[in-house]
Amino acid sequence: MSVSKVKKGVREISPLDVYMLLPRTNCGKCGESNCMAFATKLVNREVLLELCKPLIEEEKYGSQYSKLKELLAPPIREVVIGVGETAVKVGGKLVMYRHELTYTNPTPIAIDVTDEMPEDELLKRIERINNLKYTYIGRTIKLDMVAVRSTSNDPAKFKLAVQRVMSTTKLPIILCTFNPDVMKAGLEVAYERRPLIYAATELNWRQMADLALMYNCPLAVFAPNNIGLLKSLTKTLIEYGVEDLLLDPGTFPDEGIADTIMNFTMIRRSACKLGDNLLGFPIIGVPMTAWSLKDAPKEVLQWKEACLAAMLIVRYADLLIMHSLEGWSLLPNLILRANIYTDPRKPVAVEPGLRVYGSPDENSPVLVTSNYALTFFTVQSDIESAGINCYLVVVDTEGYAVESAVAGRKMTAQTVADALKFSGIESKVKHRYVIIPGLAARLSGEIEELTGWKVLVGPRDSSFIQAFLKENWPPKVS
Amino acid sequence: MVERKGGADEGALIKIGPKLLDLLREFGEIELENVEIEAEELEIWIPSATVVTPPAAAPPKVVPAKPMEILKAEFEPPIQTYQGRIVEVKLGATRSEGGTREKVVKIGGEAAPSFYIFEEAPPNPPVISADVFDMEVPLPRAIKMHVQDVIGDPAAWAKLAVDKFGADLVTVHLVSTDPLRKDASPSDAAKTIEKVLQAVKVPVIVGGSGDPKKDAEVFKKIAEVAHGERVMLSSVTLDMAEAGLLGEIAKAAREHGHVILAFTAMDLNQAKELNRKLYDYLPRDSIVMDLTTAALGYGLEYSFTVHERARLAALAGDVELQHPTSSGTTNAWAAREAWLKLGSEWEPRELRGPLWETVTALTLLLAGVDIFMMMHPAAIRTLKEVIGNLYKRGMVKPESIADWVSIKI
Numbered sequence: 097m098s099v100s101k102v103k104k105g106v107r108e109i110s111p112l113d114v115y116m117l118l119p120r121t122n123c124g125k126c127g128e129s130n131c132m133a134f135a136t137k138l139v140n141r142e143v144l145l146e147l148c149k150p151l152i153e154e155e156k157y158g159s160q161y162s163k164l165k166e167l168l169a170p171p172i173r174e175v176v177i178g179v180g181e182t183a184v185k186v187g188g189k190l191v192m193y194r195h196e197l198t199y200t201n202p203t204p205i206a207i208d209v210t211d212e213m214p215e216d217e218l219l220k221r222i223e224r225i226n227n228l229k230y231t232y233i234g235r236t237i238k239l240d241m242v243a244v245r246s247t248s249n250d251p252a253k254f255k256l257a258v259q260r261v262m263s264t265t266k267l268p269i270i271l272c273t274f275n276p277d278v279m280k281a282g283l284e285v286a287y288e289r290r291p292l293i294y295a296a297t298e299l300n301w302r303q304m305a306d307l308a309l310m311y312n313c314p315l316a317v318f319a320p321n322n323i324g325l326l327k328s329l330t331k332t333l334i335e336y337g338v339e340d341l342l343l344d345p346g347t348f349p350d351e352g353i354a355d356t357i358m359n360f361t362m363i364r365r366s367a368c369k370l371g372d373n374l375l376g377f378p379i380i381g382v383p384m385t386a387w388s389l390k391d392a393p394k395e396v397l398q399w400k401e402a403c404l405a406a407m408l409i410v411r412y413a414d415l416l417i418m419h420s421l422e423g424w425s426l427l428p429n430l431i432l433r434a435n436i437y438t439d440p441r442k443p444v445a446v447e448p449g450l451r452v453y454g455s456p457d458e459n460s461p462v463l464v465t466s467n468y469a470l471t472f473f474t475v476q477s478d479i480e481s482a483g484i485n486c487y488l489v490v491v492d493t494e495g496y497a498v499e500s501a502v503a504g505r506k507m508t509a510q511t512v513a514d515a516l517k518f519s520g521i522e523s524k525v526k527h528r529y530v531i532i533p534g535l536a537a538r539l540s541g542e543i544e545e546l547t548g549w550k551v552l553v554g555p556r557d558s559s560f561i562q563a564f565l566k567e568n569w570p571p572k573v574s
Numbered sequence: 575m576v577e578r579k580g581g582a583d584e585g586a587l588i589k590i591g592p593k594l595l596d597l598l599r600e601f602g603e604i605e606l607e608n609v610e611i612e613a614e615e616l617e618i619w620i621p622s623a624t625v626v627t628p629p630a631a632a633p634p635k636v637v638p639a640k641p642m643e644i645l646k647a648e649f650e651p652p653i654q655t656y657q658g659r660i661v662e663v664k665l666g667a668t669r670s671e672g673g674t675r676e677k678v679v680k681i682g683g684e685a686a687p688s689f690y691i692f693e694e695a696p697p698n699p700p701v702i703s704a705d706v707f708d709m710e711v712p713l714p715r716a717i718k719m720h721v722q723d724v725i726g727d728p729a730a731w732a733k734l735a736v737d738k739f740g741a742d743l744v745t746v747h748l749v750s751t752d753p754l755r756k757d758a759s760p761s762d763a764a765k766t767i768e769k770v771l772q773a774v775k776v777p778v779i780v781g782g783s784g785d786p787k788k789d790a791e792v793f794k795k796i797a798e799v800a801h802g803e804r805v806m807l808s809s810v811t812l813d814m815a816e817a818g819l820l821g822e823i824a825k826a827a828r829e830h831g832h833v834i835l836a837f838t839a840m841d842l843n844q845a846k847e848l849n850r851k852l853y854d855y856l857p858r859d860s861i862v863m864d865l866t867t868a869a870l871g872y873g874l875e876y877s878f879t880v881h882e883r884a885r886l887a888a889l890a891g892d893v894e895l896q897h898p899t900s901s902g903t904t905n906a907w908a909a910r911e912a913w914l915k916l917g918s919e920w921e922p923r924e925l926r927g928p929l930w931e932t933v934t935a936l937t938l939l940l941a942g943v944d945i946f947m948m949m950h951p952a953a954i955r956t957l958k959e960v961i962g963n964l965y966k967r968g969m970v971k972p973e974s975i976a977d978w979v980s981i982k983i
Contacts (some may be wrong), residue, residue, distance in 0.1 A: 193882060193883075193886070194875075194878075194879060194882075195879045195882065195883050210982075212982075228919065230920075232871070245979050245980065246979070246980065247979075247980045247981070247982055249980065272979045273979060273980075274977075274979060294979070295979075298644070301644070302642075305640075320970075320972035320975055320976055321970045321972045322972065323649045324647070324648065324649040326649075327647040327648075327649050328644050328645060328646050328647045329644065330647075331645045331646075331647040332641050332643075332644050332645045335640070335641045335645060336640045336641055337640065346970070346972065346975055347975070348970045348974070348975060350963055351963045351966040351969045351970075352963075352969065352970040352971075352974070352975075353960060353963040353964055353966075354689075354691060354963060354964050354965060354966045354967045354968075354969065355967060355968065355969070355970045356970075357689055357691075357940075357964065358689075358690075358691050358692050358967065361689075361690060361692070362651055362652055362692055365652045365654075366649075366652045369652065369654075370652050372652075374647055382975075382978060384978070385975045385978045387981065387983050388974065388975060388978060388981055395925065399925070399929065399956070402929055402933070403929075403932060403933070403936060403956060403960065406932075406933040406936045406937065407936050407940060407960075410878070410936070410937050410940045410941075411940055419983060423916075423919040423920035423921070423926075424920055424921060424922060424923070424925045424926035424929065425925070425926075425929060427911060427916075427920055427926060428870060428911075428926070428929050428930050428932075428933040429933065431870055431871040431911065432870055432874070432933055432937065434871075435870065435871065435873075435874050435875040435878075436875055436878065436937075438875050440875070440879060444873075444876075468873070470871075470872055470873070471872075474910075496839065497868065497872055497873060497908075499905070499908055500839055500840070500866055500868060500873070503784065503837070503839065503866075504838075504839025504840075504866070505813055505839075506839070535908075537754070538752075538754050538784070538785075541754070556712070557910050557914070559910060559914060
């Protein structure tokens, strides 16, 4: 297929390109003072085009509206799987590299179950998928989807398993079988939940496409290590009338990592940088293929699966299907996903200054930390959960964590001294003892010289603050 | 403080760490023969020509003329050309080159983003340097159990890291020279480095204490004593430049044939500034950059992005960023999730910890890092294996995963 004209990359669109297609009446209905301001926000993806009421409501703007939609469409199609509040949006990526703007729609992680699992085992697994949760920077991170695999190849068994899954979880479902009869049995019971149909292949694409159209569900396309075939299939399926597609170029463990990473990268670059619409769909990674290495011990497979998942989270996977339900192997990837999908435009610093916890008095401890958001929230949560009455002086380290702030000279005796002074803490306590983070120990001498306060070197991790205070507060007068 | 006091479960945990290591080692040697068997199972799912009938609940949409066969589309790998190339840096020197190393390590030389192997695989594979400390320091238990016999003996530790962990080189952190700790003298530090150079045949990285003034003295002394060995001095900073210490260190490095690691705190403008200052003294092939590694969960995304940006800018032609990079990946252990007991559903932490370090490394591997300074043997082994696998283009057998949907686990 020849791409007639390469569409402008999302970062190449200027506010002026957008402005020229807006009504340019400066009516203010979108909440911005003028159309240029709205155009700028549109380019930065801070507002939705639909906020421009005249554009949508007035017929004369019809063609401008569709041009704008086209101009601002992400190079990777956004596909919704599931319904209601647990529905996940997949893909919708605007850029290839996160520093170009930001990544949208954090990679959902689906965990598999099979239609041959005994009922109690299936229910136990679903319960664990539902309940595995971890609190990270005040957010709950968790698993997102359930993939039901037909290992039986029996429509009746698959249908029963899908029913059981549906009755025990609200999470979106992926129906996994290459047999259209089996798929149909699953869809008959699940279609109202808008499951993902996995997958159309070179052999079954017509039947799968019919099912996708009939039930109005998104369809995955599977062509292991064959991007040419993948493209041919998406071309065919688009012509066939299926719009919500996802691509699976195959995830290969061990020595297959080279081609796997290469395929994911080539697909994403073709879509984002060369405007190849046939590859402009979300990519599915299946780290659970690590489990096809059958004779290895389970910990090794969990480990290998986690490593594959990490590499694919970094390299463009928009959806992952995994098998291990072990917290130790899932947590690093749940956190990695949260990290990679953090908006690089948002500040990661909190306001420096004084924080007060509980009801401290003039004899209460004074602690110091950095203003990197994660450090601050971690320290705060440790103080609060331990019910400590104290003052916390947040130093302006320009958003660096303590260790890097000390190494990068953002937390110095001087910045600590300034923070103490401007916090007004001197008038709140009558002692002159300050507890600094263990990772800033090397600053103690200088801080004492500069401020006249005695320094107590606190723990290296704030989870030990309570234990530290028990041992060291009130300070022993020397 | 990083290490917690041993609990009742200590015995059990100590077993699992080395066991995993054995497992990973053995597993690396298993051939993939058994996977091929699955190709035969493919037959099972070849679909029958079923006519699908629409259910009453959802009537079919009316769609115009549908294709009856696959419409062919061509795919061309999206190859790009780059103006820039990363400088190649050699660490270590053999006898014929003026040193005593039996193995030298070359890094850099890339002319494409990290592992865009459809364009070009990195000409020199990324390498792993194991961290060695010259005195007892707080270590997470998951690491300590692998090195407890060699703590306090940097030469033995270095040997263990090379022989048993498979490190390509070692970084000796001269923590004892810190004026706030033992304040060991530059000549004591030099003796330690000499011992390590005798104990291992691989190149050596010399880590300072982080005190700019003291590091300058220590680096100068070691540059002299290790003349010709092409060690890497880790690291110099803009603070050293401000304090007027940079020139003398860089001159010593040049005079005695060493490499310098330039550390900046996640800021490419500062990285460029420091490199410009170093160009006054050193050839470009003697400079490596440390752009700061934050732990997974504690700012890894900034490290990832600063490395990705640096590499893309270098390839686009920014000569001041055309240097290989080094990552203090051991920083991964600064994340409490790497070592803290979190509740039974997240255990065992003896696996979670090394995986934390591994994931931190893998993330930066794909951003273009050339040297990984690491600690846990399982993390080192995994990264090495992944790097090896990333070169094995064209080895996949599509049939090996074609029926992943129905594999029985």
